[in-house]
Amino acid sequence: MTETLPITIKxxxxxxxxxxxxxxxxxxxxxxxxxxxxxxxxxxxxxxxxIIQLCLETPESFKQRQEELEQLSPSEVSISHFxxxxxxxxxxxxxxxxxxxxxxxxxxxxxxxxxxxxxxxIEAKLRKVLNLIAQQQSLASI
Numbered sequence: 567m568t569e570t571l572p573i574t575i576k577x578x579x580x581x582x583x584x585x586x587x588x589x590x591x592x593x594x595x596x597x598x599x600x601x602x603x604x605x606x607x608x609x610x611x612x613x614x615x616x617i618i619q620l621c622l623e624t625p626e627s628f629k630q631r632q633e634e635l636e637q638l639s640p641s642e643v644s645i646s647h648f649x650x651x652x653x654x655x656x657x658x659x660x661x662x663x664x665x666x667x668x669x670x671x672x673x674x675x676x677x678x679x680x681x682x683x684x685x686x687x688i689e690a691k692l693r694k695v696l697n698l699i700a701q702q703q704s705l706a707s708i
Contacts, residue, residue, distance in 0.1 A: 573618045575599075578622060587684060599708070603708055615661065616705075617662045620667060628668035651668040652695055667695055
């Protein structure tokens with residue numbers, strides 16, 4: 567039996583094509599962030615667990631996802647623009663949060679030139695987003 571973890575990381579296929587190590591980096595970070603949020607007591611009430619999907623996108627796919635989110639009904643979801651490259655969509659009834667995160671053009675250029683920075687960069691960017699979510703949801707920072 568496989569149970570879905572509360573935090574999942576989904577990566578746009580174009581990013582996988584550009585960075586071969588991104589799959590293993592995202593799998594490691596998924597496990598790490600789930601453990602860290604567990605120890606920060608994000609899941610104290612088992613009947614009220616926030617499900618978070620972090621989606622890493624290219625600048626082009628981010629723009630497309632952003633346009634799709636803007637078509638959703640405000641009565642169904644709450645949309646937050648954390649920054650120019652991070653948009654969050656929260657469905658309170660289902661306790662589900664979809665966070666779309668762009669790897670900007672300048673960040674992509676840097677990571678192509680310095681591939682060793684990939685793991686640390688992705689970790690820092692996603693941790694920052696999770697802490698913004700924690701603040702928004704009144705949870706402890708990780």
